[in-house]
Amino acid sequence: MTAKIIDGKRISAEVKARAAEEVKKLNEMGISVGLAVVIVGNNPASRIYVNNKKKACETCGIISEEYALPEETTEDELLELVHSLNNKKEINGILVQLPLPKQIDEKKIIAAISPKKDVDAFHAINVGNIMIGDFDFLPCTPSGCMELIQSTGVSIEGKRCVVVGRSNIVGKPMAMLLLHKNGTVTICHSKTKELGEICRTADILVAAVGRPKMITGDMIKPGAVVIDVGMNRLPNGKLCGDVDFDSASQVAGYITPVPGGVGPMTIATLMQNTVTAAKIQNM
Ligand code: NDP
Numbered sequence: 040m041t042a043k044i045i046d047g048k049r050i051s052a053e054v055k056a057r058a059a060e061e062v063k064k065l066n067e068m069g070i071s072v073g074l075a076v077v078i079v080g081n082n083p084a085s086r087i088y089v090n091n092k093k094k095a096c097e098t099c100g101i102i103s104e105e106y107a108l109p110e111e112t113t114e115d116e117l118l119e120l121v122h123s124l125n126n127k128k129e130i131n132g133i134l135v136q137l138p139l140p141k142q143i144d145e146k147k148i149i150a151a152i153s154p155k156k157d158v159d160a161f162h163a164i165n166v167g168n169i170m171i172g173d174f175d176f177l178p179c180t181p182s183g184c185m186e187l188i189q190s191t192g193v194s195i196e197g198k199r200c201v202v203v204g205r206s207n208i209v210g211k212p213m214a215m216l217l218l219h220k221n222g223t224v225t226i227c228h229s230k231t232k233e234l235g236e237i238c239r240t241a242d243i244l245v246a247a248v249g250r251p252k253m254i255t256g257d258m259i260k261p262g263a264v265v266i267d268v269g270m271n272r273l274p275n276g277k278l279c280g281d282v283d284f285d286s287a288s289q290v291a292g293y294i295t296p297v298p299g300g301v302g303p304m305t306i307a308t309l310m311q312n313t314v315t316a317a318k319i320q321n322m
Contacts, residue, residue: 051303080110132158183304204247256286
């Protein structure tokens with residue numbers, strides 16, 4: 040293996056330690072920091088994410104309130120909860136775990152969250168603010184990826200960056216953050232032709248697709264920084280990324296593992312965003 044491993048666990052611990060320091064300072068000023076985590080239904084993956092988020096809150100001294108609603112919850116019931124959390128002073132951040140059951144329109148729920156408490160940065164106002172480069176929160180996963188890239192010491196400015204995937208929560212904001220740092224960015228998606236050729240031009244390659252091991256070593260430029268956002272559950276129960284780690288790590292300069300790469304950074308950034316929310320609301 041030639042690639043250096045980007046240790047998301049270690050870097051996320053540093054981000055959480057910084058968040059914990061800030062929480063302590065806010066507490067000393069009489070300001071508490073609170074996150075509401077809302078989960079609807081019994082999706083096992085969502086349950087794991089929510090538990091991890093609660094654990095991270097404990098580590099950082101953030102008060103977490105969990106609202107676990109049954110699968111058959113109506114849209115109106117969830118909207119009512121969101122409205123009450125918008126008005127609850129002790130709650131600085133609201134996270135509604137996605138996906139939601141079919142009878143609930145995710146867009147309506149996201150639109151109902153107060154932009155100042157939208158620690159996922161999914162609300163159209165926050166998305167727009169990110170677009171114009173004037174924001175309070177960055178979406179957790181792309182922001183975590185940026186920290187991982189920055190940890191390598193490789194400068195983004197002037198580099199060719201390729202993002203595979205164009206979802207609203209990962210691919211699109213990721214591309215925008217790379218652009219803000221003066222990368223030359225290409226976004227690929229399911230209709231992209233010659234994906235391998237485009238990926239091979241990337242000094243920085245971010246894979247956010249949801250297809251196990253689809254980015255193979257022959258698609259990677261020697262020495263590239265490779266960030267694997269994918270979290271795919273294999274039939275044997277193991278987690279696996281969108282990048283074929285074994286072949287990619289022979290070619291890349293730096294690579295994130297799955298698990299232990301982007302996943303922990305997403306949660307650490309959520310902690311950071313909750314602290315930012317508390318500051319905006321109190322100072
Ligand atoms: P989405 O399903 O919303 O988006 C996937 C994107 O990949 C789409 O833009 C799609 O293109 C594109 N795509 C699909 N097939 C191909 C293909 N053959 N070639 C090129 N592009 C393709 O997924 P998310 O963005 O929500 O998540 C992506 C992955 O990241 C998943 O594995 C998810 O579990 C993981 N994830 C991990 C997180 C973490 O904390 N580590 C957080 C969030 C997500 P098109 O738009 O044309 O359909």
